[in-house]
Amino acid sequence: MIKISPDELKVVAQYIHDISGIHLDQSKSYLFETRLSSIAEASGCSSYRELQQKAKQDPAKKLERAIIDAITTNETLFFRDKGPFELLQHKLLPEMIDARTPKSGMMKTNIRIWSAAASTGQELYSIAIIIKELLRDLSKYNISLLGTDISDAAIAQASYGKYNKFExxxxxxxxVLQKYFSLFGDSWKIKDEIRSMVNFRKLNLMQPFTALGKFDIIFCRNVAIYFTLQDRTKLFNKIADSLADDGYLVIGSTESLTGVCSRFVPKRHLRAIFYQKS
Amino acid sequence: MESLTILVVDDDPVIRRLLQQRLKNEHYSVMVANDGYQAERLLKKQHFDVVLTDLVMPGDIGGIEVLEITKELSPDTEVVLITAHSSVDTAVAAMKKGAADYLEKPINFDELFLRMDKIANLKSILKSAKDIGQAMSITEAEAASTIQNLEMTVAKLQTRLDEVETALRDRTKAEDERIANAIDILTGE
Incomplete structure (x- = not known):
């Protein structure tokens, strides 16, 4: 494994922050080494400085994408942490459906949900499964589910919807497995009825995202933890702009918005907390 | 490392006994079934780490069906097929259906033990990962509950501070009355 020098650490950390918003401090040199060493070697670089320069000069951004894929943590699982999903099923969805159901019976109920750090898709598919289980007949609803992530590799897997048996x-x-997945060799693939409910696209949360429009429910779990306080504040302010006035925000169960963004107030429901705009 | 539990399924009594004996000598815990039907009954009764089954057996339940039944009843059980050289294509098709591996006849026992060793290693790594995952979940749940309580407390205090500020800035009242009101809010009266 190629070792990283303190000087390189500074330059490469700055570069990673520029391309992804991820803040890695000096104490995490092992992260650079374990995750970037093989990319450096594969692209014929003998140092991380060389890798960074090569990545910066590559107009096709192939190396940059590989670095983002390697440095992002795709630790996710279906229904990771039951709390937020119970919250969605028993509180947020029913209330949002009430709020959005038009008075005249002819119109469909429009609801937009965004998984802002979708990773390999498990969170958004879990949300889709809950919606399908709760509403059964979706013909009266117009529910749009969007998943975004900065990693091309993660988005590719999410779009394909195939997971190995360990995942x-x-x-x-x-x-749930038998009902919504089909065995595909040694892996499982999400069935079309769920797959067709969701969309995935690449997005860097450091960049503006007003073009995505307004959402009724936003899940932004366990991604801001990789950002500096300043970047977190920027992110949650942008999220506040993208959230409907009566919309709901769900963050990671060990995350907090105290001292990060004062535009949200926390509300408790059973074992979970959600946020609304103040 | 715990020893693997293996179910051997073969209609040939000689091969069955041989497999049972050799695997037992390697300290694996072994049970045998004469055919697919008996295998199905045993699989319904208890959990096996590995099913080692002949591909071609008389009756409606052959090796492929044993594979399907096993995966249906217990997805984490690994299935290894024993096949004649001529049915390697079928064995490869079975791998696509979730079989872990296949062995060609005549059985090379070193190869068999190597495969079992690999499966045992994988199982043990998976178990460690699961243990770590569980430990992490407990820590995370504990941290979440602490953080959430703090988050709600801070929000409540913030609301109260805002009320105090409003009370203190209330120009319609005299200064000592404003202070008295602020103190009332602070002391929760």
Whole structure:
């Protein structure tokens, strides 16, 4: 494994922050080494400085994408942490459906949900499964589910909806697995009825995202933890702009908005907390 | 490392006994079934780490069906097929259906033990990963509950501070009355 020098650490950390918003401090040199060493070697670089320069000069951004894929943490699972999903099922969705159902019976109920750090798609598919289980007949609804992530590799897997048996065994119970996935060789693939409910696209949360429009429910879990306080504040201010006035925000269960963004107030429901605009 | 539990399924009594004996000598815990039907009954009764099954057996339940039944009843059980050289294509098709591996006849026992060793290693790594995952979940849940309580407390205090500020800035009242009101809010009266 190629070692990283303190000087390189500074330059490469700055570069990673520029391309992804991810803040890696000096204490995390092992992260650079374990995650970037093989990319450096594969592209014929003998140092991280060389890798960074090569990546910066590559107009096709192939190396940059590889670095983002390697440095982002795609630790996710189906129904990771039951709290937010119970919250969605028993509180947020029913209330949002009430709020959005038009008075005249002819119009469809429009609801937009965004998984802002979708990773390999498990969170958004879990949301889609909950919606399908709760509403059954979706013909009266117009529910749009968007998943975004900065990593091309993660988005590619999410779009394909195929998970190996280790990914699938974590968090999913047998009944749900049999109902919404089909065995595909040694892996499992999400069925079309769920796949067709969702969309995935690449997005860097450091960049403006007003073009995505307004959302009724936003999940932004366990991604801001990789950002500096300043970047977190910027992110949650942008999220506040993208959230409907009566919309709901769900963040990671160990995250907090105290001292980060004062535009949200926390509300408690059973074991979970959600946020609304103040 | 715990020893693997293996179910051997073969209609040939000689091969069955041989497999049972050799695997037992390697300290694996072994049970045998004469055919697919008996295998199905055993699989319904208890969990096996590995099913080692002949591909071609008389009756409606052959090796492929044993594979399907096993995966249906217990997805984490690994299935290894034993096949004649001529049915390697079928064995490869079975791998696509979730079989872990296949062995050609005549059985090379070193190869068999190597495969079992690999499966045992994988199982043990998976178990460690699961243990770590569980430990992480407990820590995370504990941290979440602490953070959430703090988050709600801070929000409540913030609201109260805002009320105090409003009370203190209330120009319609005299200064000592404003202070008295602020103190009332602070002391929760």
């Amino acid at each position: 699938i065994e974590r968090g999913l119970d047998r009944a």
